[in-house]
Amino acid sequence: MAVIEIQNLTYTYPATSHPALREVSLTVEAGEFVAIIGPNGAGKSTLCYTLAGFIPHFFKGELQGEVRVAGQDIRRVRLEDWVLKVGLVFQNPFNQISGAKFTVYEEIAFGLENIGVPREEMKRRVEEVMALTGIEDLADRSPYALSGGQQQRVALASILVMQPEVLVLDEPTSQLDPIGTREVFQVIRRLAHQGVTIIMAEHKVEWIAEYADRVIALAEGRVIGTGTPADVLTDPRLPDYGIGISRYTAVARRAAGEGLWPAERRLPVTLDEAEAGFRAVEEAHAHLH
């Protein structure tokens, strides 16, 4: 069943002349993990904001085409109801702290207070997501006194606790150090295994190659490619659009130029595929001698 359906979406921010998204169409199935890649300014964040309802409700501007989540038209639904369907986590962990609360536990409960969840249920749900995101030991700390990775997991927990049908993540690790990045990706991996529907804008292609079911490549507001990670991430046009490719793909492409990659084999996007390919080459050589 398709949770998200977008047809011919063209969107222009207020007071700008060029659309930030042009004729974008895509569908996302329940439980799918879709990654969005694209160079700076491609429209990744704009697409995330649209899925999360902030376009058009918060940003205004001009929206053409159809955006539906669970069958409902984005223009017909109020933002306050839409945010319960689609949760949004974005880049800057610091800016996602509400400021209204003095401890992590209360911070995570903030969303549930706002939508009127009874106290006992609230506590149960808060404790559940704290366990899921691995931040139980931070419960009584001030949300401002945490590392970036911890803050981002608090932000993630604060959204997950509201039990959205779809989780939208806009480059959730781009402002984190390697340790913070690992902490956050571990949680996302866990969610993906649990079958949460995830849409994530992300630059780290190696990670996408391993976990995404599907990749959508954007450039200048248009969809320039969509398909499995293996198909999209090995598209030879990616570097021309300024999209980074996996180092395994890069190495294999070099090797292919030298005739050191099996001709019939598609270029690898993960370490395992690269290893398999090069082993095949090695064996072929061994046969020759």
Place this chain on the structure above:
Amino acid sequence: MKLIDSIKKDFNTMTLVLIPVAIAINVVIGQIVVLLRLPVYLDSIGTVLVGAICGPWAGALTGTLSNIIWGLLIDPNAFPWFPVALFIGFVSGWCARFGLFRTWWGVIITGFLVAITAAVVSTPIAVYLYGGITASGSSFITAFLLQTGRDLVTAVLSTNFLVEPVDKIATALLAYAIIRGLSRRYLMRFPRAENVLPAESKK
């Protein structure tokens, strides 16, 4: 009903998030000014800013809460002065609605009107709570006027008229400089952006 709608319009989510930042600007710049031993307060730049781009009601709330925060954090002596701060935000909001925030001379007029209001509102507080003499240096002027035979209210009011304009005009100009430094795209998110955006680019 019209009044309630006008109040409601001031408070979108951007306003609610801007107000804490504006109060923090009031407090922190107020403290820097003390640190630099400048002969002004400059502790309501944020209040004037909110008044201008979010409207008079939001400005009034910012002023009020700013004094409450100053009282909670630094000195409870600030609590009883909240009506002064309230009116600073309110008057600058109305000045902006009358288009005084589009030109620098309009901003100077705003500063002056805000100063007059602040002088009038603070006089009864100074007279009733503190007997006219507060810890600020301007109390010397009050004492001098008392000595020349003025009554207490006249002395305090005249003192305020003398000292307020410099501070409030500087405050309004600094708020104006901040607004000039913000992009159109950013300002447009606030409920009364049309008050400060130049007329010709209005659509």
Place this chain on the structure above:
Amino acid sequence: MVERLSFYLERSSPLHRLNPTTKLVVAFTLILVAFLGPGLLLPSLIFLLILTPLSFVGQVGREFLRTTVRLLLPLFAFLFVMQSLFYPGGKTVLFGFWIFSVKLEGVRFAFLTATRVLVMVSSFLLLLFTTHPGVLLLDLTQRGLPASVAYILASTLQIIPQMQAKAATILDAQRSRGLDTSGSLGRRIRALLPLVGPLVFGSLVDVEERAIAIEARGFRSSRPKTSLVEIEDRPLERALRWLCLLAIILALGSRLWP
């Protein structure tokens, strides 16, 4: 510069356990009685016999007295000098020197004003020393304070320490680049702008994302809100608050029909 949320000190005292609104009501009552009530000595008695002992019950006595003195000593010194010399309508000259004369009425007026301000400031201080601002806001919200006002106050209290830290960093950086924060008035005015610019614009850019973040958490939901924590309120405290109201009425009465 200070880097803390408020004056609050964590202790486990009976005063800390009181309902925040009770403490707020008591503070306002003492202030109103001090300003409205009769007699020259009433405010000083309130301070000596009620506020000071209470501060020790709350285990914050030393900090309470120290902060009160720090905040009020300069004002009081100023007040006594100015009022005893310049109080309008002073007749009874106590002593004179050069062109000045100290008058009894001025000294009396200064004493009354000073002790009233003392009650005002120290009542609030006692409330703040023994009440976490978050708990006070929660309780007030449960009693009808709009959620948006509570949000503004809570988030301001948390933003200010960060901005102060940022200001200190910028100040250090500018100083090491030769910015002069002492020296003539002109110099000091010119020192202000390079400090204020980065501070202000740096904090304003975040506003849009933070607005999105709280809306994503249902902040603008029109459903009735619930609360994670419930603040205790005992019948005895409710009775105490009614008593406070009575005290205010009595003080007002003494002012209107002396």
